[in-house]
Amino acid sequence: MARILVFVNIFVEKLTLDDVVRALCQFSNVEELYEVTGACDIIALVSAADIEEFRDFLKYKLLKIKGVRSTVTYVVFNAPKGPTNWMQAPKSTAQ
Numbered sequence: 001m002a003r004i005l006v007f008v009n010i011f012v013e014k015l016t017l018d019d020v021v022r023a024l025c026q027f028s029n030v031e032e033l034y035e036v037t038g039a040c041d042i043i044a045l046v047s048a049a050d051i052e053e054f055r056d057f058l059k060y061k062l063l064k065i066k067g068v069r070s071t072v073t074y075v076v077f078n079a080p081k082g083p084t085n086w087m088q089a090p091k092s093t094a095q
Contacts, residue, residue, distance in 0.1 A: 003047045003048060003049055004047065004048050004049075004050060004051065004054060004075060004076070005031075005045060005046070005047055005075075005076040005079070006045075006046045006047075006048070006054055006073050006074065006075050006076065007043060007044070007045055007046075007073070007074040007076065008043070008044045008045075008046055008058070008062070008071050008072070008073050008074075009039070009040035009042075009043055009071060009072040009073075009074075010024075010040060010041060010042040010043070010044060010062070010068060010070075010071050011039075011040050011041055011068070011069045011070045011071070012041045012042065012067045012068055012069060013067045013068075013069055016066065016067025017035065017041055017042070017067075019065075019066065019067055020041075020042065020065055020066075020067045020068055021033065021035065021042065023065045024042070024044060024062070024065070027057070027061060027062075029046050029047055029048060029054075029057050029061075030044050030045070030046055031045045031046065031047050032044070032045035033045075040072070044062075051075075054075075058071065058073070
């Protein structure tokens, strides 16, 4: 079954960036993690089985990390090109 992907822009308190990054690296849902310039401080690519699993991850894990001020999320509908192929279900090899 295909998983959902969500880009999460993460805004952190000053001087907590390294601690937040370390905490995020511990979660298996976090597929990719980037420290960035611009409006937010971190962009995470998060996978989940469904929207409920993502909601629980956001509410009970990500937002509980000390130093995380807020997030903005973007659910991926389609990924016609990218380094990962998460959007497609595994192909059957049966003929």
